[in-house]
Amino acid sequence: MNSLSLRRAAGLLLAGSLSLTAVACSQAGDGGTSAGGKVTISVNGQPPQTQPFDRKVFDEDVAEFEAANPDIDIEPHEGFMDPKTFSAKLAGGQLEDVFYAYFTDPANLIARRQAADITEYVKDVPHYDAIRPELRDVFSKDGKVYGVPTANYSMGLLYNRALFTQAGLNPDQPPKTWDEVREAAKKITALGDGKVGFAEYSKNNQGGWHFTAWMYSVGGRIARQDGDKWVADFNNDKGREVLQHLKDMRWTDNTMGEKQLLVIEDVQQMMGAGQLGMYLAAPDNVPTLVNQFKGDYANYGLTGIPDGEGTLIGGEGYMLNPKASPEKIKAGLKWIQWKFLNPDRFEKNLKRYKEQGQPIGLPVPPVADVWTGDIAAKQSQLKASLATVPVANFQSYVDATPKGQIEPPNAQQVYAILDNVMQAVLTNRDADVSQLLADAEAKVNPVLAQVK
Amino acid sequence: MRRRVAENLAAYGFLSAALVCFAVFSWYPIARGAVLGFQQVDFVTDPAWVGWENFERLFADPLFATAWRNTLLFTALALVFGFVVPFLLAVVLNELRHFKAYFRLIVYLPVMLPPVVAALIWKWMYDPGPGLLNTALRGLGLEGAAWLDSADTSMLSLVIVATWANLGTATLIYLAALQSIPGDLYEAAELDGAGVLRRLWHVTVPQTRFVLLVLLLLQVVATMQVFTEPYVMTGGGPEDSTVTVLLLLYRYAFYYNDFGTASALSLLLLLVLGAFTALYLRVTRKADA
Numbered sequence: 035m036n037s038l039s040l041r042r043a044a045g046l047l048l049a050g051s052l053s054l055t056a057v058a059c060s061q062a063g064d065g066g067t068s069a070g071g072k073v074t075i076s077v078n079g080q081p082p083q084t085q086p087f088d089r090k091v092f093d094e095d096v097a098e099f100e101a102a103n104p105d106i107d108i109e110p111h112e113g114f115m116d117p118k119t120f121s122a123k124l125a126g127g128q129l130e131d132v133f134y135a136y137f138t139d140p141a142n143l144i145a146r147r148q149a150a151d152i153t154e155y156v157k158d159v160p161h162y163d164a165i166r167p168e169l170r171d172v173f174s175k176d177g178k179v180y181g182v183p184t185a186n187y188s189m190g191l192l193y194n195r196a197l198f199t200q201a202g203l204n205p206d207q208p209p210k211t212w213d214e215v216r217e218a219a220k221k222i223t224a225l226g227d228g229k230v231g232f233a234e235y236s237k238n239n240q241g242g243w244h245f246t247a248w249m250y251s252v253g254g255r256i257a258r259q260d261g262d263k264w265v266a267d268f269n270n271d272k273g274r275e276v277l278q279h280l281k282d283m284r285w286t287d288n289t290m291g292e293k294q295l296l297v298i299e300d301v302q303q304m305m306g307a308g309q310l311g312m313y314l315a316a317p318d319n320v321p322t323l324v325n326q327f328k329g330d331y332a333n334y335g336l337t338g339i340p341d342g343e344g345t346l347i348g349g350e351g352y353m354l355n356p357k358a359s360p361e362k363i364k365a366g367l368k369w370i371q372w373k374f375l376n377p378d379r380f381e382k383n384l385k386r387y388k389e390q391g392q393p394i395g396l397p398v399p400p401v402a403d404v405w406t407g408d409i410a411a412k413q414s415q416l417k418a419s420l421a422t423v424p425v426a427n428f429q430s431y432v433d434a435t436p437k438g439q440i441e442p443p444n445a446q447q448v449y450a451i452l453d454n455v456m457q458a459v460l461t462n463r464d465a466d467v468s469q470l471l472a473d474a475e476a477k478v479n480p481v482l483a484q485v486k
Numbered sequence: 487m488r489r490r491v492a493e494n495l496a497a498y499g500f501l502s503a504a505l506v507c508f509a510v511f512s513w514y515p516i517a518r519g520a521v522l523g524f525q526q527v528d529f530v531t532d533p534a535w536v537g538w539e540n541f542e543r544l545f546a547d548p549l550f551a552t553a554w555r556n557t558l559l560f561t562a563l564a565l566v567f568g569f570v571v572p573f574l575l576a577v578v579l580n581e582l583r584h585f586k587a588y589f590r591l592i593v594y595l596p597v598m599l600p601p602v603v604a605a606l607i608w609k610w611m612y613d614p615g616p617g618l619l620n621t622a623l624r625g626l627g628l629e630g631a632a633w634l635d636s637a638d639t640s641m642l643s644l645v646i647v648a649t650w651a652n653l654g655t656a657t658l659i660y661l662a663a664l665q666s667i668p669g670d671l672y673e674a675a676e677l678d679g680a681g682v683l684r685r686l687w688h689v690t691v692p693q694t695r696f697v698l699l700v701l702l703l704l705q706v707v708a709t710m711q712v713f714t715e716p717y718v719m720t721g722g723g724p725e726d727s728t729v730t731v732l733l734l735l736y737r738y739a740f741y742y743n744d745f746g747t748a749s750a751l752s753l754l755l756l757l758v759l760g761a762f763t764a765l766y767l768r769v770t771r772k773a774d775a
Binding site: 117118120121124125142146147148228236237238239291292293294295297356357446447450453454457458460461462477480 | 528529613614635725726741745
């Protein structure tokens with residue numbers, strides 16, 4: 035083999051490997067206005083194949099929407115908001131035009147300019163003004179709008195009716211105060227056989243999230259505005275009251291089980307297996323307990339958050355890609371309104387769920403509780419008339435109307451710090467409640483100082 | 487001369503695919519990460535240079551010192567357990583007359599489990615209530631421990647898991663080293679009247695010194711990057727007792743979306759591990775010479 039052909043071979047190899055790499059690194063196109071004036075928008079929030087019913091509903095909706103709007107082409111993607119991949123997707127040009135956001139995210143996304151300003155376009159969205167103002171505020175800043183809320187929840191107390199009955203408690207009269215929760219937890223734990231009266235999270239930011247719910251329930255706060263900046267507001271009597279109550283239940287009464295550092299799935303598993311009496315939860319936990327953890331609707335009751343001075347509200351909505359064109363923003367908002375915020379489709383949606391044997395009557399989607407006035411009234415009337423689950427079991431939750439408060443700013447970072455407080459109280463018999471709160475306050479203040 | 491160039495050209499041609507892959511998927515990200523450490527990034531606007539700001543933020547974070555302390559504690563504990571135990575195990579296995587292959591398999595089995603699965607199994611065993619370990623301890627009339635659920639014992643519990651999971655590999659490497667020791671050395675020592683311990687100390691250890699050193703350095707580099715166990719089992723708790731450097735890095739990147747500070751931290755980790763790696767390379771080069 036002479037040197038020339040060798041060189042040629044080497045050149046070919048080099049070219050080959052380069053083109054391979056180029057293929058490996060090429061990106062999917064981000065779509066756009068295709069020929070014929072059609073707008074293509076990518077949207078996420080498509081349920082995974084493992085949830086066949088929800089997936090079917092979603093795909094049917096896409097088809098129906100496209101038929102009604104021949105100039106819009108929807109490109110659905112699985113998945114919701116994953117903070118772990120969000121920035122990478124945005125940087126790589128892979129973020130959907132219309133993307134799901136949880137209530138804790140918008141403030142940061144807006145501050146980091148990672149969502150489009152849709153103030154001009156929202157004016158044309160039907161019924162936008164009938165959405166509850168406190169939910170709209172979550173997606174707005176300084177009079178500008180960056181997204182639309184589509185669902186919300188508020189925290190209540192979920193309890194096991196069967197265990198209540200076994201423990202000699204009346205399942206139709208669930209605890210109204212934290213003191214009553216404490217007493218009920220004693221009776222349920224006394225059943226023995228590994229039964230746990232009350233469980234609480236303390237890991238992966240969920241401990242801080244639930245500490246926040248406790249604080250709201252007794253009329254406390256996590257943060258307050260001081261002039262133009264935010265400061266911590268839990269190192270006080272309310273904070274001490276909450277932690278002391280938890281500490282008493284954990285160590286004095288022994289009604290919270292031995293194993294701690296729990297997260298939501300651990301607790302749902304305990305509840306589904308009939309081992310747990312009560313935990314703080316939103317109504318959307320009930321279908322999860324039934325579908326994933328083999329529970330039974332008749333066994334669960336939901337009531338308002340104990341003490342009821344306030345409760346934590348969370349939820350979800352959709353925002354638009356900061357790089358999306360005006361046509362895409364318009365088309366995206368049209369889809370969001372049609373699919374999630376459409377009073378004309380209440381009845382159809384409920385009937386579709388009912389035909390498939392899905393529970394109707396729980397305070398959860400398909401008809402989200404985001405409305406005010408006539409639309410809210412129409413929705414609850416329809417829901418009651420089509421109910422399939424024991425509505426009475428959830429009535430006291432619906433009747434309880436504590437003042438809903440949204441999560442503190444920079445919630446996830448604050449929660450990470452408050453996780454520690456929960457962990458200390460639940461794993462250390464000698465935890466010093468006052469010291470814990472003072473330490474947490476010193477750590478939370480710099481985090482809140484970053485809020486612009 | 488021309489011929490040599492041509493021959494090398496062919497070699498470069500064959501190498502080019504690997505080189506391009508390394509460049510695109512390894513070297514470029516590393517360089518980019520180093521640059522990110524000095525920038526503030528939001529992925530919408532152009533990155534802004536912030537100088538040492540990210541490092542200052544790290545040094546101001548009380549968790550920064552905690553994470554290094556925890557990581558060093560983990561590394562130290564992991565060496566005590568993960569270094570000594572496999573060596574002794576290998577010596578015992580080497581002395582076995584029967585069932586050698588069977589025991590080798592037993593020792594190696596845990597390595598085959600995916601780390602997350604192992605962590606989840608142990609999480610269940612550590613359950614202070616109905617968990618396997620405490621049930622066994624109570625059966626023996628002893629008091630159960632809180633394991634993961636107490637800041638005093640959480641790190642030790644993680645080290646036990648990590649050691650158990652990685653024991654097999656180290657044991658097999660030691661075993662191979664032991665089997666390469668010439669038998670007549672032992673015979674000579676025995677004739678001189680050396681007992682078991684003295685044979686171990688004067689024959690086995692010097693003969694396997696190099697393997698011991700290499701494994702020690704590799705283990706330091708590996709254990710300083712501990713992530714899976716604390717991430718899956720404790721999330722860094724209780725009370726920050728198991729927050730490691732990589733876990734903190736993960737939080738900065740994926741909880742707080744602060745890739746600049748996360749990159750700054752990874753740069754610091756790179757420097758520390760780089761020092762150990764340089765040491766490792768020197769040791770192996772000495773051995774090769």
